[in-house]
C-alpha cells in the first residue's frame with residue numbers, strides 16, 4: 001500500500017489489491033476499504049516522502065542521472 005499523492009481531502013492511497021481510496025489523515029494504521037489490508041500510516045508516509053525526495057534529486061541532477069538509472 002502506498003500514498004499516491006496529496007489531495008484536498010487528505011491523501012490518495014493505492015492498495016496492493018488495486019483499490020484506490022482517500023484517507024483524511026494518516027492515523028496509526030490505514031485500512032483498505034476493499035480488501036481490509038492495513039498499513040502503518042508512518043510507514044507509507046515515509047515511503048511517500050522518500051519518493052518525493054528522490055524525484056527532486058533526479059530532477060536537479062539533470063538528464064545524466066536519468067540515463068544512468070535507466
Ligand SMILES: [Zn+2]
Pocket residue numbers: 015016017018019032033034035036037
Ligand atoms: Zn486493498
